[in-house]
Amino acid sequence: EKFHIIGTDAGEWLIHLTPIEKIYKVPKAKSPDYIPELKRIIQQEKIDLLHPQPDVEVEVIVKNLNKLSVKTLLPKESIIDILCDKYLTYKFFKERGIPVPETRKYDPEALKEIAEEFGWPVWIRARKGAGARLSLPVNSVEEAEHWVRLWVLRGAVTTDDIIVQEYIPGKDAAWDSLWYNGKLVASFSRERLEYIYPHLSPSGLTGTPAVARVFIDDKLTKICMEAIRTLDPTASGFYCFDIKYKDNKPYITEINPRPHTTLGLWCYAGIKALGYNANYNLPYVYIKLGLEEADDIEFVGPDMFPDGVTLIRHIDSGAVLLLPDGKKRRIL
Numbered sequence: 220e221k222f223h224i225i226g227t228d229a230g231e232w233l234i235h236l237t238p239i240e241k242i243y244k245v246p247k248a249k250s251p252d253y254i255p256e257l258k259r260i261i262q263q264e265k266i267d268l269l270h271p272q273p274d275v276e277v278e279v280i281v282k283n284l285n286k287l288s289v290k291t292l293l294p295k296e297s298i299i300d301i302l303c304d305k306y307l308t309y310k311f312f313k314e315r316g317i318p319v320p321e322t323r324k325y326d327p328e329a330l331k332e333i334a335e336e337f338g339w340p341v342w343i344r345a346r347k348g349a350g351a352r353l354s355l356p357v358n359s360v361e362e363a364e365h366w367v368r369l370w371v372l373r374g375a376v377t378t379d380d381i382i383v384q385e386y387i388p389g390k391d392a393a394w395d396s397l398w399y400n401g402k403l404v405a406s407f408s409r410e411r412l413e414y415i416y417p418h419l420s421p422s423g424l425t426g427t428p429a430v431a432r433v434f435i436d437d438k439l440t441k442i443c444m445e446a447i448r449t450l451d452p453t454a455s456g457f458y459c460f461d462i463k464y465k466d467n468k469p470y471i472t473e474i475n476p477r478p479h480t481t482l483g484l485w486c487y488a489g490i491k492a493l494g495y496n497a498n499y500n501l502p503y504v505y506i507k508l509g510l511e512e513a514d515d516i517e518f519v520g521p522d523m524f525p526d527g528v529t530l531i532r533h534i535d536s537g538a539v540l541l542l543p544d545g546k547k548r549r550i551l
Contacts, residue, residue, distance in 0.1 A: 222506065225264045227257070248276045254283045261289050268292075268509040274349050277477050278303045292399075292456045292509040294476045301450070302476045306346050306382050317446050318470045320463065325367060325381035327360050337385040343367065346382050349475070350426030356386050384472075389464035392434070394443045395482050397501050398454040399508050403444060405501055405519045407485070408462075409433050415533060427480045432529040439469045440521045446471060457482075457505065478502075481530065484538060484551075489524060492540045492548040499523055 226242040228234045234242045243260050246252040257280075261269065269289045271277045281299045284291065294302065301307045309322035321337065323329035333341050340356035343363055353370055357363040363383075370376050396406035411428040419425065439462065447454050459479040461472045483502050489495040497503055498517045507513040527543035538551040 225260065225266060227260065248273070248279045253279060254286055258287055261287060268506060270505075272477055274303055274475060274477065290509055290511075292505060294454065294456055295451060298451050299476060302474050304346050305344065305473050308473060311450075312446060312471060315449050317449065318442065318468060320387055320470050320472060321385045323383045325378055325383050327364065329383050330360055330363050333383050333385055340386045342384040342386045344382055344384065345376060346380050351420065351422055351424035353381070354422040354424055356422060387463035387465045387470060392439070392462040392464065392469065393431070393479055394439055394460040394462055395479050396443065396447070396458050397505060398447060398456060398458060400455055401448070401453045402518065403520060404504060404508070405499070405523045406440065406443070406521045407433060407524045408436060408439055408522075429533050430529065430531050431481065433524045433526060435522050435526045436469065442469055442471070446474070455508070481532070484532065485524065485530060488530060488538070488540045488550045491550050
């Protein structure tokens, strides 16, 4: 099936790496020129479906959809306001009894309060952004103050942009899902075993895993499905969770209103190495749903990949799938 794919990027160099048919250099999403330029491209190229990937673009586009004559499969603006702010995410789910780490807006007293209840270290992070932005486990008020003051001094944030959370040292997981009109299309969960270049980040987290392994946990699936149905009973689009485990119980640390970085690669691996059909190709299913051309699509539901499958990848190294029986399949 033939698709005409047009891309955009705000950077100067990476646009030369893309294999798609045409790509436009655009202003950054927060620029006042971003939406007008996007509108021009949509009209010029006769775009039918628009997919933004970075969180900042998702947020800006959702808030300006009335200016763009194009189909999307994105959350409502009220949902975006919650999901793009980790403190509002905490408040929303805490008030509804869905497990989330205890969280406060940053100040030294809030830090002490979290430490007294849960012990050190305490987790510091930015309210907005991806890739574990400004995250750091701290072991004292003094350490936290130095960390926050550094980024305030550099003009990256104000203290209002920082939150304090209980530190949860257990399993680091993700639950990726696609929804359509309130129905779960497909989902899978995986444990992040190792990050790309973890030594380059003070927190050890760099946002995207080098090694991840599928696992099946009915508790996790139930909590995540409940979270989405609480957010929006008519949810459509991708909702991808970051999860930490404490005492064998999953806690939601954030929900991204777009696919995780490796979702497309997992689906490619499912088709190439596991012999799955097009219903497991979630980028394709997403496009067909967004175009309202999905009559032949079957929803595969939760746990779309088998327990124990491990994906290993790294920069300039391709990707390998390790199967539970010990066999290895190179997929890139």
